[in-house]
Amino acid sequence: MPAGRNAPVLGSFVATQEGVVAARVAAPVEAYLVEVGDRVERGDTLVMLDDERISAERQQARAALAEARAALNTSEEEVALARQQLQRQQNLEGSSAYSKARVEDLRQELAISRAEVASAEAAVQSARADLDLAKIDLKHTEVRAPYAGVVTERMAEAGAYVNGGDPLVGLVSDQSLEIEVAVPASRLGALRQGDVVDVELSGGGTAEARVRAILPRENRMTRTRTVRLVPRFDTSARRVAAGESVTVSVPLDTSRQVLSVHKDAILRRGGQTTIYVYADGKAEVHPVKLGDEVGSRFEVLDGVAAGALAVVRGNERLRPGQPLSIDKRVGPTGDDGGQDGGGDDGDDRVQTGKQPGGDQAS
CATH class of the missing domain: 2.40.420.20 (conserved putative lor/sdh protein from methanococcus maripaludis s2 fold)
Structure with missing residues (x-):
């Protein structure tokens, strides 16, 4: 069959970074710093959560750490004292003041003091971990953008109480769009990873895209395979949106009957x-x-x-x-x-x- 070298296949733009930014701590929403449609950079603050309770928990953790350190110091001093007493009694060996039973008692007291030091050290480590967690929770009261993009939705309002994992902001990156197209398996013979093909934008105009991947899975119903392409043009300058349709010119296999x-x-x-x-x-x-x-x-x-x-x-x-x-x-x-x-x-x-x-x- 004499035919064109390319067949048009309808696809769409998909965002490689799109999703929901969620709360990581439980707290009331203090304020939203962005509106729907705002463009943000990675690390920008999107939402402020009330930090009153978490700040108090941090102070409590600091106090607990100080208390644990004091207990550790006391235990270490008791070990030092027990060691001195044992050494003093051992030095009396051979004299009438020497008591073997007393030496054994002092050795047992030293062992107990050393165990208390080990327990106090563990308490310090636990208190330090609690303080670190409190600092992390306090940091997460400022909900920041994980990547640059555009705010698509606000999912709560000031005053609402949110738990960890509750959605706060919808965010989509328009700077990392790809093209996804379902190509009939019979048309894949001439398509290779790395190929550059022509695409026609729904808003008018043509451009080029590079084949990034041909997924090794075929749809049983449609007998198509998903192909991902990377646009070779500035998608933000062309005002391309995720979900927008695009027509991809797929090269035909010239050897196929x-x-x-x-x-x-x-x-x-x-x-x-x-x-x-x-x-x-x-x-x-x-x-x-x-x-x-x-x-x-x-x-x-x-x-x-x-x-x-x-x-x-x-x-x-x-x-x-x-x-x-x-x-x-x-x-x-x-x-x-x-x-x-x-x-x-x-x-x-x-x-x-x-x-x-x-x-x-x-």
């Missing part, structure tokens, strides 16, 4: 797609399943054999079994004298062949 029929032969009635073919002097109707449109022809996936003579003129008036005659000048002709053959490309047969360049069937 296909079956095609002229577009004028196609009838769509009652939700069914059919064509009439010339068969033993009569009109024979064939339900067909069509693929891509290329130039003036449609790919035929099922329903008719190669070489069948399709009726492309007057077919709207035909009925199954109606007599036809062939006028070699124009093709099949109904008995009413109408010219029911001869497409505008001069060939009304169902064709099979490769897909070289060109817009007209030959």
